[in-house]
Structure formats: structure tokens, C-alpha cells
Amino acid sequence: MKKILVISSLLACFSAKAQLNIPEPSPSASFTQTLGFTKVKVDYARPSVKGREVFGKMIPYGDIWRTGASDCTTLSFNDELTIGGKKIAKGKYSLFTIPNIEQWTIILNTDTTLHGTGGYDEKKDVLRFTVKPEKAPRFYETFTIELSDIVKDNAMLYILWENTMVKFDLISSAKERILADIDNKINKLKTENSKLYFQAAEYYYNQRMELDQANTWVAKAGMMEADNAYYPNLQAKILESQGKFAEAIPVAQKAVALAKKQNLTPIAQNWEKKIATWQQMTGVKSTTTDAHAGHDMSKDMGDMKMASTTQKPTLDPEVQASITKSLSNYYALKNALIADDGNTANVQAGELVKTISALSMTKLNAQQHTLFMGLSEKIKFDASHINETKDVKHQREHFNDLSNNVFALIKGLKANENPVYQQYCPMAKAYWLSDNATVKNPYYGKSMLTCGKVSETLK
Template sequence: MKRVILISVFILQALLISAQEKVQIKLTEPSPSASFEQEIGSTIVNVTYNRPLTRGRKVFGELVPFDEMWRTGASGCTTFATNETIDFGNTILESGKYSIYTIPSKKEWTIIVNTDTTLHGTTGYDEKKDVFRFTVPVEKTANFYETFTIEVNDINNKGEGFLKLMWENTMVKIPLKSKADENILALIEKHIVKEKTQNVNLLFQAANYYYSTNRDSMKAIQWLNDAEKIDGTNFSYPNLRQKIYVDLKDFPNAILAAKTALAIAENKKMKVAVSLKKQIEEWELLLKNKK
């Protein structure tokens, strides 16, 4: 019996030793990789990079020396890809994939766009492959960034935004602008301004674009009036007109446009009629009190 127990103990120990030999502890990456895709206007951009951590160290001026080229991250070079021509730092960048290097200094950074995306950091960097360079000012952030962060943010209706590089309390912003705004304005100029289109959809889209991008309000109103003359049963046309008049603080005309929209909404039994009627009453009361 004792012999059986002893053999069992030896077998158990052997199994435990074997199991321990197979166990591996996978350490976390000191600079985890990241990538993201972002739509801006009509453009899709993609950024791939590694994110070093502060870990109690002083970054800019020490870990990342001033006035020296930096890989703008860690490990392999940071890449920026765009599926169509885009304004990058107010300079035209053709569609394609590029590496991004930087030269940080106290008051501004030099941004370098290079065609070689195969490098590990700055090793093998060739200035002859630069597409262009430009500088951007340094800004201080209210939040502390423990991890180096790149993001595309502050995107507006014109297809403009910023590529932001942030670490510690330091941030630099690279202006981005897609060709969407330029292309849309060209279509408006061609079909509506020059050819005087009678297409109600184009008239409404042009007016809506002018409204959403804070352009000439009176032109937008005229295009909506033209659309209503062709199709007087579409709720969207007078409803957008009343929104534009409200922005102009022209409440008498806002009320007239809203009443036109309300009549259509009630006729079509649209749920929006209730809130629109209440809004008209509030504007009428506002005008009455001003008198």
C-alpha cells in the first residue's frame, strides 16, 4: 500500500513539473500597437503607430530630445494613409501611404511626411524620400496623457479636422481637409448658379449644405423658395427655411415659414406637427412681449 502511495506521489510531482515547464508568462507590450480608420469629409484616413508610456519619465526634452528627429511613437515608423488627395498641414498630399516623422522643439514641431513606410523607427531614414516638411505650434493640454496618443478630431461639416499628436501635457495639431467641400461647391456653382437647375433635390441639398456650413443664408433661402415653387407639398423646404430664419433672428419670417411647414405636417399627419405648433406659439409670444 505504501509503495502504491509513493508511486502516486512521484507521478503527481512529475505531472506538476511538466505542467510548470509549459507555463509561459506573456508580458504586456511596453509600447502597445494601435491603428484606426477615420472618415473626414469624403476621405478615409488610416493611422498605424505604437504607443509608448511615460512611466514616470520626463518625455519631451529628455526621453524625446528637442531638435532631433523622432519616430513619432515607438518600434516601427508611424504611418498615415489616405484613399484620396487631402490637404495635410495646408499642403496637398496625394492618395497613398506615408511615414510620419517629427522634430519636436519647445515652441513648435517640424512635421515630416516621407514615402518610406518600411523602416523601424528612424533607422535608414532618407531625406530624399520626404514629400514635404512644415511646422506647427506646440500647445499645452489640460489633461495628462500617460500614453502617446494620435487621433483625428474636431471634424466639421466642411470635411475639415485635425490630426492630433499628444503626450504628457503636450499637443500639436496638423490641419486636415478633404476635397469634399471644394467638390460640392463646384457642383453647386455648375448646376444651380450657372445652369439654373429646376431639380428640387439639388436645390434642397445646396440650401442644406449652405445652412450646415454657415454660408450665405439668403442664397439658401432663395433655393428653398425655388424648390417650393416646383413642389409645394414637401415639408423639408419650409422647415429648413424656418431654421435659417431663426439663426438670422428673423422671427416674423421664421413664423411664416414654420406655419407653411405646419400645414403640410398636419395634412400628412406627421408627428412633428405638435412640436412645431408649440414652437410657433413661443415665437409669437416672444414678438408680442417685445412690443
């Protein structure tokens, strides 16, 4: 018996020594990315093409796929995220997909113990939505998942392999938390603090939301701390983003005067150039540059509004036609959101991108060119995001920024041939544009159709 045990031990030893240590054919990968206050982690395995035809062959169309190799791919996050237009509670989820030529189905499932798709139970799904596959920017030999395009505490998750790319948004809850904090400290606790007003205004400006409120807050900060150059600097940015160039001139001049005193040369140089441009655009030639503490800017604002009542410049007919068509595309998109029609919104957003992209910039003068270049890329960014999905909830998330930038473009170029009504929804805290004063809310559609009011009119 003793001899048998010795022989068995020797055989086991020789067997272990004979085995090779070979790397996994589909190596595992993991990464973590912070979005706002949320940490997102992805764990997956990375197979390679190796000369095979992947989608439609190795990965059959219409079949559920583990979205990688080996064990199922997992997506975990320590705070609530909005994915595919739905709020998903913090936790760890398996990520499955169903590839097809025209669309992919994205699936989050609560079972993270699976090897491949064996044992997959659809009843454990917490989310299903569809996205359009695209041609990848290059050939991906190795399967890749990455989080990129991080904007405003949100990101895009990319699935890339062979010549195919699929992407969808991960939207953090940071905005909701910050807005609740602002509301609590400013509106409920009535905290009077210049830096708090400045931070709140800066956040609203960066989010392109309620810019009139942001302007009010930063103006308060400026009155409380009159020698701080950063306050008129932000206020000028807010007015510029609204296309209120005549009102921005005295504020920018105050920023220049303070910046020069404090050796903030880049701020001073930036606004000096823009002031000259705005004066040519608006016809405003002389304004105050008083930057002393306690100076009342409201009188300057009134003077500028009166001085800026000049003859409306005429755009080149080709440019005017393009802007009018872009506004029509925007209205059609807005009407689709009112009707909760994600398909039409998708199409019209794509048309808006095409129209804006096709505008002949050689027909613009220097000032118009500067304005258009600054706003057109922002318009295309949000319109492209709306065009990437047919999910109305997701489309509405990009509509406020799109609306603000379209309004700033129309107002800055004085390109409206008919009245344009900027309207505001206090529930969504968001703006939209209409060709008539009747309120029809694109953020809530049929559920709250008449919620809102006219905030400004371009005539």
C-alpha cells in the first residue's frame, strides 16, 4: 500500500511538471471610471478576431451573446445610473447583448455568476433597450469595451469589435444631487454667500440651464464682492451664451478692468477682443468701464439695451435660407417630442445636423463666423445624440442644451424671419423654442402638455 502511494505521488508530480503555463486565449480585463459621484467598474474577457468573420458568423445574429468571452461581462456601480432612459439602482449586473444588422438589444441582468449564456434567465433582466450599430472608426482585432466622451458627469459606453461599434449613455445622478443642494442652501436656508452664488451660477452655466437665474446669482455675487474679476467674467460668459451681446459689453468691460488690476491677462485679452466684435455687431460704441466696488451695472444694462436698438442686419440669402431650414428642422424635432414620437425626433435631429453642417460659412462676415463656429458644434453635438436613439427620454436629456444653443444662434445672427418664442418648463427646468406663443411642452408631452410659459420673444 505504501508503494502504491509513493508511485501515485510521483506520477502526480511528473504530470504537474509536464503541463505548460499558457496565457488565456481571451485575456480578462477590468477598468474603473468615476462619473460625478459614481464609480463604474467593467469586468470582461477579450477574444480576438484571428481571421474569422465575427458578427453574423462566429456570433450569430439574433442570438443572445455574453458580450465577450469566458464568464459573463459585468457592469457594477455604487450609485444610481440612468441607462437606456431608465434609472437603475446601484449594484452589479451582467451585460448581455443580442446583435443584429439593424439594431442591437442591450440587456442588464441580475445574475452575475454565469459562464457564457448557459443558465441565462430573462426573468432576471432589469433592463432591455435597443441601439443602432455603427461602423467602427478602425478595425478592432481584440474585443474592447471602454467608457469615453465624459461630459457633464455622464459618459458613453462603447462596445467595439472587428468593424462594428455600439454605444449608449451612462448618466450619473450627480446633477440631481447638486441641484437639490443648491435649492436647499439658496432657496430654503436663504444662505447669503458670494461664493455660493458664484458656484451655483457656474453650475447652471455649465449645464446650460436657467441662464437668467444663473445671471441673477452671479450678479448678486458681484455686488457682494465687487472687486472679484471672476464674477463679471462668468456673467459675461452667460450673457454671451444667450446671445445678449449688448448687455454683455459693460459686464465684459468690468471684467477687463478688474482683470488688469489683478494681472489676469488672459481674461482681459479675451474680453477686449470680443467687446470689439460685439460693438460692431450691435452698433453699441460707448459704454462705461467703471469697475469700482458698489458700481450699479443695472443702469449700464438699460443704456445698452437702448443703444442696441439698431437696424437689423441682413444675412446673405443663402445663409438665411440655411438658418430658416435649420429652425424648421428644430421645430419638427420639438413637435415630435411633444407627441412622444422618438422615431420622428430621431430623423429630424439627423436632418438638423445635415442642415447646420451644410451652411456656407464663406457667406458669413467675421463676427457672424465667430458666433456660428462657437455654437454650431454644440448644436451638432446634442442633435447627433438625439439622432443616435429612438428613446424619447434620452432624446429629451439633450433637448435643453440644443434649444439654448439654437436660440443663441438665431438671436446672435438676428436670423429669425418670424417671431421665435423661447418657452420655459419649471418642472423640467428647461427651455424650448416655438413659432407661436401657445405652450406645448416637449419635455412631458401629453402628460403635461400645457406646463410652461413664454420667457422671451424674438421679433
